[in-house]
Amino acid sequence: xxxxxxxxxxxxxxxxxxxxxxxxxxxxxxxxxxxxxxxxxxxxxxxxxxxxxxxxxxxxxxxxxxxxxxxxxxxxxxxxxxxxxxxxxxxxxxxxxxxxxxxxxxxxxxxxxxxxxxxxxxxxxxxxxxxxxxxxxxxxxxxxxxxxxxxxxx
Amino acid sequence: xxxxxxxxxxxxxxxxxxxxxxxxxxxxxxxxxxxxxxxxxxxxxxxxxxxxxxxxxxxxxxxxxxxxxxxxxxxxxxxxxxxxxxxxxxxxxxxxxxxxxxxxxxxxxxxxxxxxxxxxxxxxxxxxxxxxxxxxxxxxxxxxxxxxxxxxxxxxxxxxxxxxxxxxxxxxxxxxxxxxxxxxxxxxxxxxxxxxxxxxxxxxxxxxxxxxxxxxxxxxxxxxxxxxxxxxxxxxxxxxxxxxxxxxxxxxxxxxxxxxxxxxxxxxxxxxxxxxxxxxxxxxxxxxxxxxxxxxxxxxxxxxxxxxxxxxxxxxxxxxxxxxxxxxxxxxxxxxxxxxxxxxxxxxxxxxxxxxxxxxxxxxxxxxxxxxxxxxxxxxxxxxxxxxxxxxxxxxxxxxxxxxxxxxxxxxxxxxxxxxxxxxxxxxxxxxxxxxxxxxxxxxxxxxxxxxxxxxxxxxxxxxxxxxxxxxxxxxxxxxxxxxxxxxxxxxxxxxxxxxxxxxxxxxxxxxxxxxxxxxxxxxxxxxxxxxxxxxxxxxxxxxxxxxxxxxxxxxxxxxxxxxxxxxxxxxxxxxxxxxxxxxxxxxxxxxxxxxxxxxxxxxxxxxxxxxxxxxxxxxxxxxxxxxxxxxxxxxxxxxxxxxxxxxxxxxxxxxxxxxxxxxxxxxxxxxxxxxxxxxxxxxxxxxxxxxxxxxxxxxxxxxxxxxxxxxxxxxxxxxxxxxxxxxxxxxxxxxxxxxxxxxxxxxxxxxxxxxxxxxxxxxxxxxxxxxxxxxxxxxx
Numbered sequence: 001x002x003x004x005x006x007x008x009x010x011x012x013x014x015x016x017x018x019x020x021x022x023x024x025x026x027x028x029x030x031x032x033x034x035x036x037x038x039x040x041x042x043x044x045x046x047x048x049x050x051x052x053x054x055x056x057x058x059x060x061x062x063x064x065x066x067x068x069x070x071x072x073x074x075x076x077x078x079x080x081x082x083x084x085x086x087x088x089x090x091x092x093x094x095x096x097x098x099x100x101x102x103x104x105x106x107x108x109x110x111x112x113x114x115x116x117x118x119x120x121x122x123x124x125x126x127x128x129x130x131x132x133x134x135x136x137x138x139x140x141x142x143x144x145x146x147x148x149x150x151x152x153x154x
Numbered sequence: 155x156x157x158x159x160x161x162x163x164x165x166x167x168x169x170x171x172x173x174x175x176x177x178x179x180x181x182x183x184x185x186x187x188x189x190x191x192x193x194x195x196x197x198x199x200x201x202x203x204x205x206x207x208x209x210x211x212x213x214x215x216x217x218x219x220x221x222x223x224x225x226x227x228x229x230x231x232x233x234x235x236x237x238x239x240x241x242x243x244x245x246x247x248x249x250x251x252x253x254x255x256x257x258x259x260x261x262x263x264x265x266x267x268x269x270x271x272x273x274x275x276x277x278x279x280x281x282x283x284x285x286x287x288x289x290x291x292x293x294x295x296x297x298x299x300x301x302x303x304x305x306x307x308x309x310x311x312x313x314x315x316x317x318x319x320x321x322x323x324x325x326x327x328x329x330x331x332x333x334x335x336x337x338x339x340x341x342x343x344x345x346x347x348x349x350x351x352x353x354x355x356x357x358x359x360x361x362x363x364x365x366x367x368x369x370x371x372x373x374x375x376x377x378x379x380x381x382x383x384x385x386x387x388x389x390x391x392x393x394x395x396x397x398x399x400x401x402x403x404x405x406x407x408x409x410x411x412x413x414x415x416x417x418x419x420x421x422x423x424x425x426x427x428x429x430x431x432x433x434x435x436x437x438x439x440x441x442x443x444x445x446x447x448x449x450x451x452x453x454x455x456x457x458x459x460x461x462x463x464x465x466x467x468x469x470x471x472x473x474x475x476x477x478x479x480x481x482x483x484x485x486x487x488x489x490x491x492x493x494x495x496x497x498x499x500x501x502x503x504x505x506x507x508x509x510x511x512x513x514x515x516x517x518x519x520x521x522x523x524x525x526x527x528x529x530x531x532x533x534x535x536x537x538x539x540x541x542x543x544x545x546x547x548x549x550x551x552x553x554x555x556x557x558x559x560x561x562x563x564x565x566x567x568x569x570x571x572x573x574x575x576x577x578x579x580x581x582x583x584x585x586x587x588x589x590x591x592x593x594x595x596x597x598x599x600x601x602x603x604x605x606x607x608x609x610x611x612x613x614x615x616x617x618x619x620x621x622x623x624x625x626x627x628x629x630x631x632x633x634x635x636x637x638x639x640x641x642x643x644x645x646x647x648x649x650x651x652x653x654x655x656x657x658x659x660x661x662x663x664x665x666x667x668x669x670x671x672x673x674x675x676x677x678x679x680x681x682x683x684x685x686x687x688x689x690x691x692x693x694x695x696x697x698x699x700x701x702x703x704x705x706x707x708x709x710x711x712x713x714x715x716x717x718x719x720x721x722x723x724x725x726x727x728x729x730x731x732x733x734x735x736x737x738x739x740x741x742x743x744x745x746x747x748x749x750x751x752x753x754x755x756x757x758x759x760x761x762x763x764x765x766x767x768x769x770x771x772x773x774x775x776x777x778x779x780x781x782x783x784x785x786x787x788x789x790x791x792x793x794x795x796x797x798x799x800x801x802x803x804x805x806x807x808x809x810x811x812x813x814x815x816x817x818x819x820x821x822x823x824x825x826x827x828x829x830x831x832x833x834x835x836x837x838x839x840x841x842x843x844x845x846x847x848x849x850x851x852x853x854x855x856x857x858x859x860x861x862x863x864x865x866x867x868x869x870x871x872x873x874x875x876x877x878x879x880x881x882x883x884x885x886x887x888x889x890x891x892x893x894x895x896x897x898x899x900x901x902x903x904x905x906x907x908x909x910x911x912x913x914x915x916x917x918x919x920x921x922x923x924x925x926x927x928x929x930x931x932x933x934x935x
Contacts, residue, residue: 024814029892032810032899040818047825083923086916090329110902112891117627127891132908136901140910143919144822150926152829 010052017045025137026130035133039140046145055153082145089138096131157765158205159212162226162279163272165201165236168194169272176265187264188251189524195243195271202236202275206640210628211351212913220348227281227351230643234489234825235641236278236497238411245618246407249504252614253403253511263303267407270798272295274412278419283332283348290328290384290416294321297413301400313396320393324383325418331376338363338373350423355496357427357650368411374428378436379418385417386467387474388444392702395451395463398777402507405459408501409466415492418473422488425477429650434480434564442561442578454691456518458506458596460590462499465542466642468582469495473679475579476557480493482565482645482653483560488734491553493636494629498538498550500757502593502623508611508619509596518592523601527608532597534623541626543590545582545674549636558887578672580798587677588687633657674869729835730845734852743860766806790827794820811896 019042028034058078100109112127126147172179172194180187205228213225235882246266254260273296276289295318302314332348339353342363343681349352353360364370381387386394398405408414421437448468455461476487508531510516511525525532541548544555554678561576629636634657642655662666680687695701762770776796783789797820802815875883882895882903890898900908 003519008567010687016688028894028897029890029901030894031896032814032896034811037814040815040822044818044825047822047829050268051825051828065275074269083919086919090912090916093912094516097905097909105896107906110890110905127894129890129898129905132901132905134899136908138750143912144621147727147922148829150922 006052009050014045014048029127033065036140039061039137040140060086079149082142086139086142093132093135161201163200166275168198173265173268177261180261188247191247191264192244195240195247199240222348223282225282226279232278234590234644236275236641239274242411242500246403249618250403252612253662263417266296277416281351281608287329291325300404301397303401310399313399317393317397320383320390324380329378331373334369334373349567351662360427381417381421385414385470387440388447389702391467394467395460398459406500406503411496412557412879414470421477425648426650434478437478438475441478443791445582446578449582450691452480452589453585454688458518462502479560479564481560481563482649483556485645485649486655487553487556487560490641494549495554497625498541499621501538501619504619505531508615512611513608519597522599524597528611534619535597537623537626539590539594543587547630555666558669564667580669583673584676589671591681622712630784631637636915738852741856744859769802786831794824
């Protein structure tokens with residue numbers, strides 16, 4: 001599938017998709033979006049890169065690393081990064097739950113605070129739920145990409 | 155004064171904490187970890203010692219919504235058991251230091267032994283049914299690891315598995331029995347509770363509630379099976395002799411004071427609650443049967459540890475039978491014998507270990523005259539074996555006398571066939587005397603001519619059994635000390651009413667004294683014709699159908715064969731079969747749920763806007779197109795059309811979050827398909843018509859179920875929102891601080907569900923990694 005059309009499309013579309021994914025994650029609390037949707041969208045962007053350029057592109061083309069042709073998929077630095085992503089995400093989500101315990105609330109209770117007088121934005125709402133959502137996002141991205149890369153490499 | 159919760163909790167938690175720290179400790183101090191274990195056991199022992207004389211329950215909430223609490227109940231019975239387990243634990247750890255010298259898996263050994271001790275203490279003090287079950291199963295798991303210590307030996311693995319199957323099977327019966335008790339607590343105590351101490355406080359109300367519902371006999375049977383499996387009662391006794399493949403300290407610990415006593419302990423614990431004629435018939439019969447069978451098999455044994463194992467089963471039978479009898483003597487016999495048996499049996503196991511260690515064999519007939527080489531060990535064996543035989547004035551005599559007393563008392567009261575009970579007790583005691591003398595024969599007489607030279611045992615090995623022998627001797631000389639110290643308190647907890655316990659040497663002839671005299675005289679006489687007796691017992695029991703072990707093997711082989719036959723039928727490796735099975739089951743369950751709960755079907759007429767109708771029509775066309783698509787690419791694209799139509803439908807139904815999710819997932823799936831599509835075979839071959847017909851039927855069935863679900867769950871757009879929807883809509887901003895209700899539900903109101911979902915994603919990712927790694931290593935089986 002690594003055609004010129006595909007590569008050109010991917011080059012234009014992937015950054016847009018990534019930015020959109022992040023914005024969906026951040027605004028999810030008040031507008032449509034959230035950790036899960038953002039995560040799946042991010043995964044879709046990566047999948048697009050894989051379809052257009054193949055599995056080694058991230059390491060070779062983007063990071064400028066050499067890849068030994070003989071290495072298995074598990075020796076890929078990207079795969080380790082994905083594995084790390086979902087582990088960290090799980091830790092963040094569970095950790096955010098334990099923080100509530102520290103404040104004497106029930107596990108996974110959330111709260112929020114509205115910060116006023118911020119330049120440009122005027123007021124920003126900071127919700128602890130966002131931390132949990134970021135955990136969800138990381139798990140989705142890491143988990144799905146791990147599956148995708150490993151299966152794709154097969 | 156109430157018992158101190160902190161003391162009890164620390165005493166139980168300490169071994170577990172130490173178990174977790176053991177690997178590190180072992181790295182630091184190596185073989186001396188044994189001393190550390192002994193120190194932990196000693197700490198628990200001392201902590202429990204401070205609570206002697208206390209009685210009462212202490213608790214802190216654990217799962218308040220289910221009324222499950224970490225409740226500990228302290229009384230004489232629990233303290234007796236806990237003190238025995240931790241006290242003998244000290245000696246076992248000290249003994250292990252020398253005996254397990256040079257073993258490869260010491261870290262695992264000590265960690266498991268510590269965890270095991272903690273679980274036993276947990277069983278002793280837990281007063282919450284859930285907690286009882288938890289610790290009960292922990293003992294099973296820990297003993298599995300301990301019995302299978304020599305992982306490279308087939309026999310050891312087999313025995314560990316057997317112990318696990320029997321005791322965990324019993325544990326499942328325990329769970330069922332405990333749940334029955336919890337259900338009965340509702341009418342009896344006014345609330346469904348797992349609080350054992352509350353149940354023990356109102357035994358009459360509990361019994362009445364159980365009987366009223368016809369649950370009394372089931373509860374008794376379930377709990378009886380559980381206790382019998384753990385305490386090696388016939389016909390579930392076969393795991394105990396097999397468990398002798400474990401290292402000797404493990405055998406000594408498991409089979410004297412802890413693992414096998416858990417069942418006895420629990421019988422004693424529930425005795426005030428369930429004491430009744432049925433109770434007596436069940437436990438007295440099973441107990442005396444076990445006592446007789448175990449003693450007879452011990453007579454026929456040729457290996458010293460095997461002899462002790464069967465003897466253990468026999469003595470457990472004695473205790474169970476004693477608790478079975480419905481009189482005060484029964485509780486006294488059971489409680490007192492628990493103490494005596496723990497002391498002398500642990501010592502005898504350790505002695506057998508010393509003999510095996512120094513003489514290099516456990517074969518009784520090839521050993522003799524060991525008193526010359528092992529004088530101290532011989533003295534220990536003398537005191538403890540005579541106590542085991544029940545020879546006056548040794549400690550075992552007193553508790554056996556109490557058993558005779560209770561059996562006689564009960565037979566006198568019931569009459570008729572009940573006289574078989576004291577008769578069986580006497581017969582078993584005759585055998586007991588015979589095998590005790592046989593064990594002693596290793597130490598007396600002349601050395602076998604061709605025996606290897608025997609080394610003097612290191613003092614570290616001799617000290618622990620010597621300490622136990624001293625305990626036995628003290629109880630023998632002054633039984634009143636033990637009674638006043640702890641046994642009386644244990645009797646108060648296991649008996650109904652407040653019996654005063656009297657022990658001592660008899661000063662005039664009573665029926666129990668006559669029974670004792672018969673059993674001792676008969677035993678000594680029978681020992682004279684020992685060879686013929688052994689041959690007789692051996693011949694009588696040498697039939698497959700009489701061997702529980704043989705039945706167990708048959709059962710296991712049968713189960714394996716059945717699995718081998720059933721496996722391929724269920725698990726044929728075709729994704730199609732799995733999907734068909736699981737979605738059919740899910741749909742059927744949903745239909746069952748509707749059938750049970752839905753009273754009337756809502757009207758099937760709904761107003762559908764034109765746009766929605768159009769989108770749904772396109773989706774329908776796409777669905778048909780999927781089925782007749784000529785190639786994979788066409789299939790993927792038509793499936794995507796279907797998915798995107800559903801997303802548009804969500805938009806029209808004003809559900810932006812759902813639509814977004816559907817869109818991105820659909821996109822991702824499309825991309826993944828594009829990634830793998832080149833690798834798929836273009837043609838799978840013809841599917842058999844039968845399979846096609848089945849798939850069509852399954853699809854129609856599932857489709858119909860979904861249609862029905864939408865019909866039942868769907869609401870008119872103009873209808874009033876439900877209470878739940880209203881709650882979420884109004885509370886999202888004030889409570890969650892977000893205006894996107896869907897997201898607030900996901901991360902705030904139902905955060906725990908989301909956590910579960912992301913765990914699922916992670917597990918899926920890990921599974922894929924594992925599967926592929928296995929395939930790369932060539933482990934496709």
